[in-house]
Each structure stands twice: as C-alpha cells, then as structure tokens.
Amino acid sequence: MSRTRPALAVMFGAALALSAAACGSTTPEENTASACAAYSEFTESVSQARESLDSSSTIEEIRAERDNMANKFNDLDAALEDVNADRRAALEDAWNTFDENVTNLDESMTIPEAVDSLSGELDQVRDARADLQSELGC
Numbered sequence: 001m002s003r004t005r006p007a008l009a010v011m012f013g014a015a016l017a018l019s020a021a022a023c024g025s026t027t028p029e030e031n032t033a034s035a036c037a038a039y040s041e042f043t044e045s046v047s048q049a050r051e052s053l054d055s056s057s058t059i060e061e062i063r064a065e066r067d068n069m070a071n072k073f074n075d076l077d078a079a080l081e082d083v084n085a086d087r088r089a090a091l092e093d094a095w096n097t098f099d100e101n102v103t104n105l106d107e108s109m110t111i112p113e114a115v116d117s118l119s120g121e122l123d124q125v126r127d128a129r130a131d132l133q134s135e136l137g138c
Contacts, residue, residue, distance in 0.1 A: 028086035035079035042072040087132045094124040 049065040098121040105114050
C-alpha cells in the first residue's frame, strides 16, 4: 500500500498540471505563431512525401505518408481556426465598442464633436477589418 500512494501522488500531480495548462488561454500572437509552425510542419510533410514517394513505393508507404500529411493538415486546420477566431473577435470587439459609443452619444454634442469623439473607435474598426481582410487575402 505504501508504494501505491507515491504513484497516485505523481499521477495526481501530472493530471493537475495538465488540466492547469489546458485551462490557460492563448493570445492572438501565440495562435499566429502556432499556425505558422503548423504550416511549416505541413509544408515539410508535403515535401517529404514528394521526395520519398516514387514508382517503387508500396501501398503501405503511400498510406503512411498520407497519414503523416493528414496529421499535419489537421494540426494546421485547428491552428487556422484559432487565428480566424482571433481576427473575428477583434473585429467584433471593435464594432461593439463603436456601436455602444454611438448609442451613448451626448445629444448636446455638435456633429464635429460627435465625429471627433468616435474617431478612435472608427480607427479600431478599420484596423480590425484590415487584419481580417489581410487574413482572408481579399
């Protein structure tokens, strides 16, 4: 029984560390870096398949290369979803801030004052839109 307790303690500690790591959120910069790394790994797997597969390859070798590429593609796909979610969230946050500030404009403001008071929020919407456009490539 005394051997069981240390093993359980180690397993509990490892589980606790893993769950704490899973609960942490990543920043948009970290998501972009992960997507770039996943893209590089996917690109490398494609190059590796092009180099290693030829007319002498077996069906098993072809499938193994496909499986490797599929794993790398799935990693890339998930990373791109995170980046897309970051861009969408940034645009949504900028829009919500602008929308709220327009709704709460002081009725006694002049038009130039109102426009001036919203210029920062408009810049944030413009920048978030530009980041999304860049991501979409359109």
